[in-house]
Amino acid sequence: MKKAAKSTSKRPSDTKKAQPAKKVSAVKTVQVPVIPKPATPHRGLGRGLSALIDAPVTSPRVVPLIPKTPAMSEQTLLPSQVERVEKSVLTVPVTEIERSPWQPRQTFDDAALKELADSIKANGIIQPLVCRKLESGRFELIGGERRLRASILAGLTRVPLILVEAEDRKAAELAIVENIQRADLNAIEEAEGYRTLSEKFGLTQNEVAERVGKARPSVANALRLLELPDETKAMVADGRLSAGHAKALLGLARTEDRIRLGRRAVAESLTVRAVERAVMLVNTPPPERRPAQDDLPPQYLRDLTDRLHAFFGTAVRVTSGKTLANGRHMKGVLEVDFYNNDDLDRILSLLGISID
Secondary structure (H helix, E strand, C coil): CHHHHHHHHHHHHHHHHHHHHHHHHHHHHHHHHHCCCCHHHHHHHHHHHHHHHHCCCCCCCCCCCCCCCCCCCHHHCCHHHCCCCCCCEEEEEHHHEECCCCCCCCCCCHHHHHHHHHHHHHHCCCCCEEEEECCCCCEEEEECHHHHHHHHHCCCCEEEEEECCCCHHHHHHHHHHHHHHCCCCCHHHHHHHHHHHHHHHCCCHHHHHHHHCCCHHHHHHHHHHHHCCHHHHHHHHCCCCCHHHHHHHCCCCCHHHHHHHHHHHHHCCCCHHHHHHHHHHHHCCCCCCCCCEECCCHHHHHHHHHHHHHHHCCCEEEECCEECCCCCEECCEEEECCCCHHHHHHHHHHCCCCCC
């Protein structure tokens, strides 16, 4: 009985020792949702953002923008304080931007610029300009001259832009491609851009075609338009003649003919097909005109004239009949002179003709 009692007394003791463990487990289960575990990743993310802002950048091509605080004014971000930046949007004064010498586009429609300026007033500049940084600290425009002109027209003093690293040839390529992709260039401006790449940077037509994403024949045909006289090129540039008209005019060898037919095409609103037909007519040589052939040989004609003169005793003229180049035949003529009625009667008598 004592052993049983002893055994029974140990069980409550075991139960008492187990209860605190269950209690701790219960506490942990209840408090798990409120343990500030998210605080650790939150603090870590904060350190990550600080690192992004404060840590130095090792890439020589990309320099981060100076982070702005509410206490900083927009004037803090001046172009002179920014090194070369790529794929980062800056806001710079319009007075710091220079026109690209490689810009192929020369004409800008005033009405279209006014519409774009009104849109910028209402919505701002949706797509930033593309520029490169010059050694002087200013910016050279590569793409977006229409947007820059419209922004100035809208009264903006600062515009957003993206800086890219580009040497002269790359800047020229980007300016031409950007305008071609937007279909902003007329045929002459496009051809001038190709010529710039070819002559200034020594590129072949194949290399120009590869850089602008065009087929080589397209580049070659565009360059041929520059062979037109200046007056005709001006008509193409301002839209009076299309590129199709210009290509047709190239079929004429003489500059005078190109100018003359170009003026006629504008004045009469000729279609491209009509110009092509006119070019064909100019280039078709007229049929060779064969001289008319006399029916009577010259020597025979002279002998016959002398014999008739002796027979009639007066001046006689004989004109031979002729066969023309087109096959038509012209009649001959025999003329006998007489001086008075008596002379006429004499001649008629010689011919056996009597008139009562």
